Amino acid sequence: MSIEQILGLITGVVFGFLLQKGRVIRFEKQIGALLIKDMTIFKFMLSAIMVGMVGIFILSDMGITTLSHKPMNVGAVVIGGILFGIGWAVMGFCPGTSSAALGEGRLHAIFAILGMLVGAAVFAELYPFLSSTVMAWKDFGKIGLQDALGVSHWVLVPIFWAAVIGLFFLFEKKGL
Amino acid sequence: MKLKTKDGGWNPYFAGALVGILAIASVYATTALMGKTNYIGASTTFVRAVGFVEQVFASERVAANAYFAATKIKVDWQFMLVIGIFLGALISSLTDKSFKLEKVSPIWQERFGSSLAKRAVGAFLGGIVAMIGARLADGCPSGHGLSGMMQLSVSSFVALVLFFAAGALTAAIVYKRRAS
Numbered sequence: 001m002s003i004e005q006i007l008g009l010i011t012g013v014v015f016g017f018l019l020q021k022g023r024v025i026r027f028e029k030q031i032g033a034l035l036i037k038d039m040t041i042f043k044f045m046l047s048a049i050m051v052g053m054v055g056i057f058i059l060s061d062m063g064i065t066t067l068s069h070k071p072m073n074v075g076a077v078v079i080g081g082i083l084f085g086i087g088w089a090v091m092g093f094c095p096g097t098s099s100a101a102l103g104e105g106r107l108h109a110i111f112a113i114l115g116m117l118v119g120a121a122v123f124a125e126l127y128p129f130l131s132s133t134v135m136a137w138k139d140f141g142k143i144g145l146q147d148a149l150g151v152s153h154w155v156l157v158p159i160f161w162a163a164v165i166g167l168f169f170l171f172e173k174k175g176l
Numbered sequence: 177m178k179l180k181t182k183d184g185g186w187n188p189y190f191a192g193a194l195v196g197i198l199a200i201a202s203v204y205a206t207t208a209l210m211g212k213t214n215y216i217g218a219s220t221t222f223v224r225a226v227g228f229v230e231q232v233f234a235s236e237r238v239a240a241n242a243y244f245a246a247t248k249i250k251v252d253w254q255f256m257l258v259i260g261i262f263l264g265a266l267i268s269s270l271t272d273k274s275f276k277l278e279k280v281s282p283i284w285q286e287r288f289g290s291s292l293a294k295r296a297v298g299a300f301l302g303g304i305v306a307m308i309g310a311r312l313a314d315g316c317p318s319g320h321g322l323s324g325m326m327q328l329s330v331s332s333f334v335a336l337v338l339f340f341a342a343g344a345l346t347a348a349i350v351y352k353r354r355a356s
Contacts, residue, residue: 001256004210008253011202012260015195015216019261020268022191023183027281034340034347044192045321051196052326056203065203065213070314070324072331080313081335085342087306089350091299092281095310096218096318098303099258103265105277111296115303120222121230122304123311127243130312145328156328168189 016100025100027092027108034089039176046164053160057153069144075137076130091115184272199326206253214253215326217319219310221258223247287351313338 001009019025022044032038059065088094091112093101098116101109123130146153179187199216206214227249230238238244269275280295288294310316313335315324321339324332 004253005251005256007205007209008256009260009263011198011205011216012257012262013264013267014198014260015257016261016264016266017268018191018195018198018264020265020274021186021272022188022195023181023185023274024188024191025265028283031283031347031351034343035351036344040188043188044195045317047189047192048195048199048322049325051193052199052322053196053328055196055200056326059200059204065207067327068213068215068323069327069329070320070331072329072334073314077313077331077334078338080309080311081338082342083309084306084313084316084335085309085339085344086346087302087304087309088339089302089343089346091302091306092284093299094218094318095222095307095316096258096261099218099262100265103262104269105275106281107277107279108281108292108295108299111299112303115300116219116222116307117226117229117303118300119304119307120219120226120311123308124223124227124241124243126308127241131242134312140330143330145330145333148330153328160328 015096016103019097019100020104025093025097025104025106027101027106030092030094030097031089037176039171043168043171046167050161050164053157057157067144069142071142072140073135073138074140075134079134087119184274195322196326199322210253215319215323216257217254217315217323218258218261219307219316219319220247221255222307223311224249224252224255283351 022040023029024041024044029038029040033041056065060067093109093112095116098109098112102113144153146156149156179190181187202216203213206212223243224247227238227244227247231249238249266275279292280290284295284298288298313320315332315335317339320332320335325336
């Protein structure tokens, strides 16, 4: 294995271990969040974002790493986002957690993985059509909220933290 | 606040914060060792994996496809990450005895019964729709939800809100009625 592959494997093992310990990969937790009954996955995800964003912005400010925004292509993100949400609710896993769910013995994740492989092949076939239609509507490019609003990311980080902590108190108060 | 949850897991705020540290370490390590900053994601790997399968019986079709050409079919960093996720969850669940062979999950069973065939069809069709969506939106809850949100990407805010809104609406329709 190359350095790249070894690094990916190690990162994945730690990530999968933490996903499993956080109990966020199960169908029950994923659907529980979508039914607004159990917000465990959002507690987990938003905590990761809060911590991660601080280090990621420090590293990029120091010029050590680079940011990599995904393009704000309106048609693609809106239609893709809606399709993903519909499929997610029926499947009960997401791409990363399906691999983890299989690891903790959820055999039905195999069918989700097979479906996603077929979905990827279908997308590749549809790509020429999609790139000349939906994906060609309007693209704002690879922008961050900091670029869109014209403020430093260090103005937005504390606002994000405050909003998320508020949300956490709400989750705990409601027993979600 | 307890560090252990009732089901023997770790407090989700704590485990999530550790994932935040992992994301920072990973961004640093990939830049230092690979010369390019890589962010955690998962859905592109499904394109590469199915590309490998298709190459076996339709290699010309794969070679002629613009999307496969742009994605580059190879076992890269993210491909190994997804394999690692499987192994990490396996190790964690075996060592804390939460590993459980499950064919149909409880919420599904309440609504659709214990038939594995029904669950398989649901997971399979849901998987197709979700992956088309994830590739169109250029990310899933890992790539947009974690990595994109950590950088305050506009597309990730929009994608995550739509993932949840469309998912919540669908879940309400699909699971609310009890099986008779």
